[in-house]
Amino acid sequence: MGRGALGYMNFAEFFAMGGYASYVWGSFGITAAVLCLNGLAARLQRKHVAAEVRATLAERTELAP
Amino acid sequence: MSLLSRITKFASPAPFYDLAEHVIPWCWIIFYCSLLAGLVGGLVFAPADYQQGESFRIIYVHVPSAWMSLFVYMCMASAGIGSLIWKTKVSDAFGRAVAPLGASFTFIALVTGALWGKPMWGTYWVWDARLTSELILLFLYLGYMALQNAIEDARGAARAGAILAIVGTVNIPIIHYSVEWWNTLHQGPTVTKFDTPSIHWTMLLPLLAMVIAFTAYFFALGLRRTQTELLAMEPRNKWVEERLAI
Numbered sequence: 001m002g003r004g005a006l007g008y009m010n011f012a013e014f015f016a017m018g019g020y021a022s023y024v025w026g027s028f029g030i031t032a033a034v035l036c037l038n039g040l041a042a043r044l045q046r047k048h049v050a051a052e053v054r055a056t057l058a059e060r061t062e063l064a065p
Numbered sequence: 066m067s068l069l070s071r072i073t074k075f076a077s078p079a080p081f082y083d084l085a086e087h088v089i090p091w092c093w094i095i096f097y098c099s100l101l102a103g104l105v106g107g108l109v110f111a112p113a114d115y116q117q118g119e120s121f122r123i124i125y126v127h128v129p130s131a132w133m134s135l136f137v138y139m140c141m142a143s144a145g146i147g148s149l150i151w152k153t154k155v156s157d158a159f160g161r162a163v164a165p166l167g168a169s170f171t172f173i174a175l176v177t178g179a180l181w182g183k184p185m186w187g188t189y190w191v192w193d194a195r196l197t198s199e200l201i202l203l204f205l206y207l208g209y210m211a212l213q214n215a216i217e218d219a220r221g222a223a224r225a226g227a228i229l230a231i232v233g234t235v236n237i238p239i240i241h242y243s244v245e246w247w248n249t250l251h252q253g254p255t256v257t258k259f260d261t262p263s264i265h266w267t268m269l270l271p272l273l274a275m276v277i278a279f280t281a282y283f284f285a286l287g288l289r290r291t292q293t294e295l296l297a298m299e300p301r302n303k304w305v306e307e308r309l310a311i
Contacts, residue, residue, distance in 0.1 A: 018113060018118040020184055024119060024120060027180045030173060030177065034169050034172065038169055049293050049297045057300070
């Protein structure tokens with residue numbers, strides 16, 4: 001079985017990562033998860049703060065004559 | 066307007082917020098493009114290592130996150146200096162905003178390092194100088210975040226955090242030079258040294274792409290979170306009202 005220029009015969013070999021699949025894909029998976037979670041957290045934080053600020057501004061408008 | 070005042074105006078919340086609005090989309094574009102280049106280059110085109118086989122590809126997430134863990138800390142400590150000396154809201158907000166990102170990068174570096182160490186060294190962990198000092202870095206980030214959360218007053222929190230961040234800066238050169246100063250299991254420098262890198266360019270280029278990707282990601286999210294912190298700091302201010310109406 002010759003190896004192509006990229007070293008992988010097919011997707012099966014690519015996913016197998018020479019036997020190190022759980023380590024390699026585990027690493028990329030954890031990285032992707034943490035980066036996505038940070039993105040979500042930032043979005044949630046913005047929503048939360050915007051709502052709080054709008055509430056504060058609404059309060060102020062109500063109290064003003 | 067002098068050049069200096071052109072720069073220092075961004076120490077004020079509203080100009081900084083608006084500048085960030087312009088910069089953030091570009092950061093995301095750079096992130097996605099360099100991420101694609103790095104992943105394709107690193108997972109597909111880079112040849113397998115003759116000693117480590119395919120497992121060396123963990124480098125493409127491990128090294129960028131490790132570098133970012135140090136870079137973000139330096140940003141946080143620099144913001145701390147700004148908070149202590151010039152007492153600007155922007156530096157207060159920026160320090161608070163980037164800490165969770167730095168902690169995340171440190172976490173990723175430690176976990177991917179462990180996943181790389183198990184097949185290569187036979188162990189997930191060893192108390193050598195590099196790994197131990199990186200773990201301490203994680204504790205510094207977490208301590209900084211806990212400190213900020215514990216202090217009600219935003220200014221007081223910023224000052225306390227700044228002192229912690231600045232004192233902890235001593236850990237950064239320790240982490241970086243640990244592999245030279247001590248006898249570590251972790252390998253020595255491959256790229257950041259005064260010599261040609263001891264890694265083939267086909268493996269190096271995707272690595273640089275991933276570093277650019279992670280940096281762009283950091284600025285995109287870091288600036289966004291800083292904007293959010295600024296909004297929270299000045300809820301009754303007119304500039305906030307204007308920005309949220311958009």
